[in-house]
Amino acid sequence: MNKIVKYILIGVLVLGALWAAVFFVKSNSKSAITYETSQPFISSIEKKTVATGKVIPEDEIEIKPQISGIIEKIHLEEGAKVKAGDLIATIKVVPNEQSLNQAAGRVRNAELALNNAKIEYDRNKVLFDKGVISSQDFNNLKLTYDQASQELKNAQADYQIIRKGSAGGSASANTNIRATVAGTILEIPVKEGDQVIQSNNFNDGTTIASIADLGKMIFEGKVDEGEVGKLKVGTPLKISLGAVEGVELDAKLKFIAPKGVEETGAVQFKIEGDVEGKDDVFIRAGYSANASIVLEKKDSILVIPEAVLQFDKKTDKPYVEIAVGSTEEQKFERRDIETGISDGVNVEIISGLTKEDKVKHWNKTEPIKKGDEETETE
Known part of the structure; x- marks a missing residue:
């Protein structure tokens, strides 16, 4: 009985060894790879970079009031x-009580001064007509009377400006906020009832509206320090505009910042370019955009696929493998080369290859069977 068990165990071990040998041979047997080849060819290469940014008006004007008050x-829109x-x-003026009282007091003082000057003027005019006083003395009194009259007018105008915002309610009154340039209203950051502050030497003032000519747009973006020198x-x-698909606008670079700004560990330089608009495309201020910039371009040069x-x-250093003999022999030799510019697809060949050379595609994919389907892996 023991001998039978022993023979069975030996048979199982032999069968197992045979199965392992067959599996090993099958798993390690690979079909021969036939490498493809290609020849260098003449083409053009453009080395580009992309700057991200936005399209904004060339000039944006902020309209500010010349008097403080409330938006009436x-x-x-x-x-x-x-x-x-x-x-x-239109602004409704809310006068300061102290300033209003001072202006009213100035008007009253000017009226008193004018009344007094008129009395002196009338009395001395009678004497002048009789030849009692000289013309010089009379002219001095007349000058005083005229000055008092003008001072009253000035005081009354100042009082009206403080109380109503204008001296006579004309169309050019400070309470009327008007456009200073032609264009499109981009933003009105205030609403009726808001209090606004006048623009002066100590305060920029409240912005009533911003106006820009949307027919004159510029691209504003940033490029990396490694490319700004080119x-x-x-x-x-x-x-290309992010909000308008399939539209590409022409522009011309007009400004490169002399100083860079560090952002997330990289130095970025601001650039600007004049954008040429299209009649059938309405460009809104603030559209995000990308600018494609050609850094270097060469025409009619010898190139090969960078892959x-x-x-x-x-x-x-770069090299390629060149086919030796016929393509069927699949024999290759190493060839050191010198490369130039690249666009990520093709690369310029400066030396080391000719148009007749056949270059090996070394990263040929190999078919592997999975069940009944055949897939490819790199």
Whole structure:
């Protein structure tokens, strides 16, 4: 009985060894890879970079009041097109009691001074007509009377300005906020009832509205310090808008910042470019945009696909493998080359290859069977 068990165990071990050998042979048997080849060809390469930014008006004007008060009426809405002089809003003046009392007191003092000057003027005019006083003395009295009359007018005008915001309620009154330039109203950051502060030497004042000409737009973006040195004023740009698909606008670089700003560990330089608008495309202020900039361009140069490049592990210099003999023999030799600019797809060949060379595609995919389906892995 023991012998039978022993023979069974030996048979199981032999069968197991045979199965393992067959599995090992099958799993390690790979079909031969046939590498493809391609020849260098003549083409053009553009090395580009992309600057992110936005499209904004070239000039944006903020309209501020010349007098403090409360917004009584807003006559226009955001998006309205205006001409210089168009009425945007009206301000209701809320006078300061102390200033109002002082102005009223000044008016009263001017009236008293004028009454006194008139009495002296009338009395001396009679004497002058009789030849009692000289013309010089009479002229001095007349000058005093005229000055008192003018002072009263000035005091009354100041009082009206403090109380109502204007001396006579004319169309040019400070309470009427008007557009100073032609364009489109981009924003009205106040509403009726808001209190506003006048613009003066000590305060910028409250912005009533911002106006810009949307026909004159610029691209404002930033580029990395590694690329800013390759830019030149006048370089053409291609602007693509995030909000308008399939539209590409032409622009021309007009400004490169002399100083960079560090952002998230990288130094960025501000650039600006004049955007050429299109009649069928309405550009709104603040659209996010990308500017494609050609840093370097070469025409009619010898190139190969960048994917066929290999790099030496020690020197990190590029090389390719060249087919020797017929393609069917699949024999290759190493060839060191010198490369130029690249656009990420093709790379310029400066030396080391000719148009007749056949370059090996070393990263050929290998078919592997999975069940009844055949897939490819790198």
